[in-house]
Amino acid sequence: MSRYVAIVDYDAGNIRSVQKAVEFIGEKAVITRDKNEILKADHVILPGVGAFGDCMDKLNKYGLVDVLKEVAAGDVPFLGICLGLQLLYEDSEETPGVKGLGILKGHVLRIPGGEGIKVPHMGWNALELNGGRLFNGLPENPYVYFVHSYYLKADDRDEVKAKTFYSVSIDASVEKGNVFACQFHPEKSAELGLQILRNFTNV
Numbered sequence: 793m794s795r796y797v798a799i800v801d802y803d804a805g806n807i808r809s810v811q812k813a814v815e816f817i818g819e820k821a822v823i824t825r826d827k828n829e830i831l832k833a834d835h836v837i838l839p840g841v842g843a844f845g846d847c848m849d850k851l852n853k854y855g856l857v858d859v860l861k862e863v864a865a866g867d868v869p870f871l872g873i874c875l876g877l878q879l880l881y882e883d884s885e886e887t888p889g890v891k892g893l894g895i896l897k898g899h900v901l902r903i904p905g906g907e908g909i910k911v912p913h914m915g916w917n918a919l920e921l922n923g924g925r926l927f928n929g930l931p932e933n934p935y936v937y938f939v940h941s942y943y944l945k946a947d948d949r950d951e952v953k954a955k956t957f958y959s960v961s962i963d964a965s966v967e968k969g970n971v972f973a974c975q976f977h978p979e980k981s982a983e984l985g986l987q988i989l990r991n992f993t994n995v
Contacts, residue, residue, distance in 0.1 A: 794820045795993055798833035800860070801825045802850040804875060805841035806977070813979035817990050825854045835993055836863050839979075840875030841939070844900065845887030847875060857893065864895045869995040870971050877944060877966070877973035886942050896968060898946035909959045912941040917956040917964075917976075924953025924967050926974070928991050934984045936964075936976040944975060970995075 797814050799807055801823045814821035814837070822829065830836055838860065840847055851857050863870050864880075872880045881892045884900035892900075903911050918933040927934070943962040946952050954965035954974075965974045972992060978985035 794818055795834040796832070797821045797835045797837060797993065798830045799823045800830065800836065800838045800856060800876075802840075802847060802854055802856055804839065804847055804850070806874070806979075807839050810837060810839040810873065810979045813986060813989055814993070817986055817993065819993050825856060827855070827859045830856075830859050830863065833868065835995075836860075836868055836870045837873065838871070838876035838879065839873045840879065842875055843886060844875065844878060844884040844892070844942070845890040847879060848887075848890050848892060851879070851893075860893060861895060864893075864971050867970050869992060871992050872971075872973035873979070874940060874975060874977055877975050878942060880971070880973055881944060881946075884942055895971060896946065896951065896966065896973075897948060898944055898963075900942045900944055903941055903943055903962075904959050906959055911959075912939060913958045914939045917958060919954040919956055919964055919976075921954050922952060924965060925995055926965060926967065926972055926988050926991050927954065930984060930987060936974075936978065936981040936985060936988075938964075938976045939980075940975060 811821040878900045978988040
């Protein structure tokens with residue numbers, strides 16, 4: 793029996809590709825900003841490509857901030873992807889003075905440039921895993937696809953379940969209770985990414 797997955801719609805990029813990936817693994821995926829639809833879902837995904845400040849403005853505009861905090865405070869599995877990971881945290885150097893959701897503790901910093909380092913970081917990188925239910929059944933150092941200019945530094949190191957290195961050590965995936973997040977794009981990470989989404993929907 794397929795599960796009902798609500799994909800939060802706040803005009804951010806990349807939402808359709810997440811929907812298609814979730815449907816590909818056999819689940820029912822609905823893009824919505826309706827509070828009742830989100831709260832009745834079996835799983836909730838906050839995807840996103842865009843600017844931190846603009847997207848926080850839209851979450852506020854659509855009345856989604858309190859809804860997402862309610863989901864995170866409950867027991868429904870909740871997954872942030874890319875910008876969706878960053879929005880779960882307190883703030884970002886991309887938009888100084890704008891507060892994030894603050895569901896998790898930590899800060900989003902700009903990837904430092906340097907010789908041979910292109911920002912944004914775009915491409916496949918290996919993960920260094922530290923447990924985590926999203927990575928059940930995956931190889932020790934799976935390669936996944938990243939597109940980002942900013943990276944997470946989580947306050948609670950026990951919440952960090954995957955790291956990668958690109959100019960700096962990057963917290964690539966976190967888990968706390970029912971809240972999961974990935975800086976990389978599982979929906980663009982081939983079969984390994986689909987397995988990560990399966991693991992999430994099996995929580």
